[in-house]
Amino acid sequence: MKKVITYGTYDLFHQGHYNILKRAKEYGDYLIVGVTSESFDIERGKIGVRDSLATRIENVRKTGFADEIIIEEFQGQKIQDVQKYGIDALVIGSDWYGKFDYLKPYCEVVYLERTKDISSTQLRLKQQFLQFGIITDNLDDGGIVLETKFVSGIHLDRVYSSKKSVADAFCSKYELNMSYNNLENFMSDIDVVIINTDIIDRYKYVKESLLAGKHVICSCPITQDIEELKELIEIAKDKKVILLESLFLAYMQSFNQMMWMVESNCIGNCISVKYGISNSEIPHMPEELIEQYATYVVYRLCGNDPFNKMSINHKKEKDQFYYNIVLQYADMFIDIELGMSVNSGLTIRGEKGILHVPDDWWNTGYFEMNDIETGMKKRYCYNYEGNGMRYILRELLILLREKQNLPIRMSYDTCINLLKLHKQIFKGDNL
Numbered sequence: 189m190k191k192v193i194t195y196g197t198y199d200l201f202h203q204g205h206y207n208i209l210k211r212a213k214e215y216g217d218y219l220i221v222g223v224t225s226e227s228f229d230i231e232r233g234k235i236g237v238r239d240s241l242a243t244r245i246e247n248v249r250k251t252g253f254a255d256e257i258i259i260e261e262f263q264g265q266k267i268q269d270v271q272k273y274g275i276d277a278l279v280i281g282s283d284w285y286g287k288f289d290y291l292k293p294y295c296e297v298v299y300l301e302r303t304k305d306i307s308s309t310q311l312r313l314k315q316q317f318l319q320f321g322i323i324t325d326n327l328d329d330g331g332i333v334l335e336t337k338f339v340s341g342i343h344l345d346r347v348y349s350s351k352k353s354v355a356d357a358f359c360s361k362y363e364l365n366m367s368y369n370n371l372e373n374f375m376s377d378i379d380v381v382i383i384n385t386d387i388i389d390r391y392k393y394v395k396e397s398l399l400a401g402k403h404v405i406c407s408c409p410i411t412q413d414i415e416e417l418k419e420l421i422e423i424a425k426d427k428k429v430i431l432l433e434s435l436f437l438a439y440m441q442s443f444n445q446m447m448w449m450v451e452s453n454c455i456g457n458c459i460s461v462k463y464g465i466s467n468s469e470i471p472h473m474p475e476e477l478i479e480q481y482a483t484y485v486v487y488r489l490c491g492n493d494p495f496n497k498m499s500i501n502h503k504k505e506k507d508q509f510y511y512n513i514v515l516q517y518a519d520m521f522i523d524i525e526l527g528m529s530v531n532s533g534l535t536i537r538g539e540k541g542i543l544h545v546p547d548d549w550w551n552t553g554y555f556e557m558n559d560i561e562t563g564m565k566k567r568y569c570y571n572y573e574g575n576g577m578r579y580i581l582r583e584l585l586i587l588l589r590e591k592q593n594l595p596i597r598m599s600y601d602t603c604i605n606l607l608k609l610h611k612q613i614f615k616g617d618n619l
């Protein structure tokens with residue numbers, strides 16, 4: 189019996205998928221189809237996928253060509269599959285020409301001509317196209333323009349700035365189509381406003397955008413005033429639009445997995461957490477954002493639990509600042525250092541294990557787990573993370589597609605609670 193295997197995402201199942209599956213089946217007697225998992229697609233940079241894994245599997249199953257369906261979950265799995273299932277031939281479309289020749293020592297590798305003029309990418313582009321505009325007050329986009337290119341269905345082509353020269357220069361630097369100095373004109377036919385200004389102006393721009401019925405993605409923190417934040421959230425709800433606070437960290441795959449591992453008790457009860465953020469490596473990261481990142485870790489680990497004691501050591505000279513904060517909770521303590529030249533690692537110590545990122549933990553697709561009981565060290569890596577913006581854009585697209593108005597990762601409760609905690613830690617508020 190000749191066993192054939194083929195792989196794909198099979199998003200928005202189309203004729204090209206049908207044809208290749210048919211021909212792959214005809215190439216042998218038994219066909220195994222590998223469908224990519226969501227995390228594998230994210231890891232290899234394919235993050236605009238619309239259909240869930242279950243839908244994609246179901247669509248492959250319905251063709252009747254697959255004798256067996258498996259899930260492709262990691263780089264390098266194909267070699268394992270070919271050996272495990274005793275495969276005679278890998279059949280794949282010609283867009284992959286040459287890419288799987290490394291399997292030739294294990295099985296025959298056949299590239300079949302791709303069906304012309306159709307692809308999931310094309311279909312995704314046809315389905316939904318959102319018009320984006322960015323409001324800025326400086327020439328640094330913080331990587332936003334590039335990030336929008338990773339998510340299909342988004343078209344960012346205009347910029348507004350209160351300073352005409354900034355709008356014009358930004359427009360030409362990032363090769364956008366139009367620059368505006370008049371807010372009303374800028375907003376006339378866009379769906380989503382990205383607000384990337386100094387914190388002082390954010391509240392005003394968010395409010396105007398929401399009132400104009402636009403969805404908003406705003407730099408973090410949106411405001412440092414809880415009443416203002418609550419007001420903006422109410423306007424968003426009232427206008428049935430989405431307000432997303434772009435705390436990139438909340439969307440970083442590796443950071444989230446680390447937090448979920450703590451929550452699922454992988455390292456046992458937490459004993460201590462130690463981390464730092466050094467602004468000498470990231471001068472563009474404003475102090476309020478550094479504080480928000482620091483607070484978010486506390487929030488993810490302890491939620492709204494009150495801490496018993498806090499000690500804070502703060503120095504500020506010209507543009508430089510330094511914080512050392514120790515928070516004492518019932519069973520653990522959190523030690524945070526922020527500012528010039530501090531160690532930028534993150535270590536979460538539990539009774540059974542340690543999670544650790546050596547440096548730049550807020551911006552790294554990597555962490556390791558040290559199992560104290562067995563002495564085993566395990567590494568977790570994620571590629572193509574960018575700065576996290578692409579996941580915020582993806583969440584927005586999913587919410588819009590499902591006609592949902594409430595953000596998930598940075599839910600409105602999270603935004604409010606985070607700001608409260610921030611004020612407790614950094615402003616000494618006793619809320």
Ligand code: CTP
Nearest residue numbers: 196197198204208280281302303306307308309
């Ligand atoms: N395929 C094909 N003809 C097409 C599109 C896809 O033969 N017009 C084949 C691919 O070569 C691959 C399989 O279908 O063997 C699954 O491809 P997949 O990447 O899931 O589909 P695409 O439409 O290429 O998806 P995308 O646009 O997201 O890359």
